Amino acid sequence: MTQIEIIDNPELDETRRALVLTEDRVGHYPEFRDFFVRRFALNSAGLSRPGYVRAPSGMIYALVFIGRSGEPFPDGIEIYALPQALEVLDDTNVDRDLWALLRWIIEGVGGEWRVEDLDATGRLYQLSAATAG
């Protein structure tokens, strides 16, 4: 079911970073922070590089992890789409990609966090990305 693929060394020439989502407090539920640490080997990688993923549209996204003094790392995440440098983002595609990313995150966090509950939440709030697929 996972439509997200981690990319180690994406080709970044002629792309730009377009900020699409910011999370200031990834450890609000600490299991979410643990997921990112595990998936992107952040205990060893630290701030040396972003995490890169390919989403269902084919777009690559950079997950930039944010550290703050006195807080466990990462404290925040900025998610950037990496479109062609001079091209406009397709907002519908970005929205679907982000939804797929959320499903991947929830699946990876696991435990009491279930993709079924994310889907139900998306349907309750009538999100097109949640009802489309």
Place this chain on the structure above:
Amino acid sequence: MNAEPRATEEPPSRFTHQEWPYEPRFKRVNGWRMHYIDEGSGDPVVLLHGNPAWGFLYRKFVKPLTAAGRRVIVPDMIGFGLSEKPMREQAHTLDGHIANLTGLLRQLNVCNATIVCHDWGGPTGLGFALSNPDRVHALVIMSTWAWPLPPAEFHKRIFPWRMMHAPVVGPYLLGRHNALAGRGMYLSVVDRKKFATEAQRVYEDILPDPGSRLLTWTWPRWIPLDESARGFARFEWLERELKRSKFPTLLVWGREDEVFDHKTFATRFKKLLPHAEGPELVTGRHFLQEDSGVEIAQKINHFLDRIEGRPS
């Protein structure tokens, strides 16, 4: 963001609506530009909203209260309505919001005030009242809480509450999609058709961009779920000080409220404040002001008339 102090306190734009014909006013508090309205004259009644509302929630209260000879002050919490909206979650703390309200009401030299509070207007408004008792005359408490644990059953569940504001999910669902100001409020009123026609767009449009909606997923994260939570000590203080307080108090609750159900929450306030009147139940879910605004305003007038010895 909270950059250099500006020379002007004027708003970037003016909100116009037939049910909100009030002069926008602004004060700078703790470095932020805070919007409020200040109508009528007499002893002040301060109407405090919560998440994700703004002063508009009280549009049906203003005329009945001013007509009864009362001054009505309705602030927009920093982060909501026409007030400045910080862009970082770290800008928002419970103590900071209490201090923001305190800053505004001291600048307005508010004394002998009735504090009317709802949702996060509860912890902030009660925080003001308990730290400035010499400025407060009475309390009206609606659909809120003032103790650390336990939260409502609703707030402990993954679906939909904790999922809605979970890391990364919150900025997507409540930020990109404005889910709380739109669908969330719609689900939390009784007359949904009327709300959709009269008000829903106003609440959605006042938070036009994802960055302007930050507080809608930040406040849910401040509800203590266990003893390690931020704000836990402040809620302990609220409960302790509220229990000691003697403010005349009216409890008003929505019969259909499933977020802070009256059997649990109004009952607990009654135990903390045995002298409180009520709970007086009205038609309403969590946003009871939308379904019963005029009726609640009349209840406030009658309550204040009683405790002030004025004929209703």
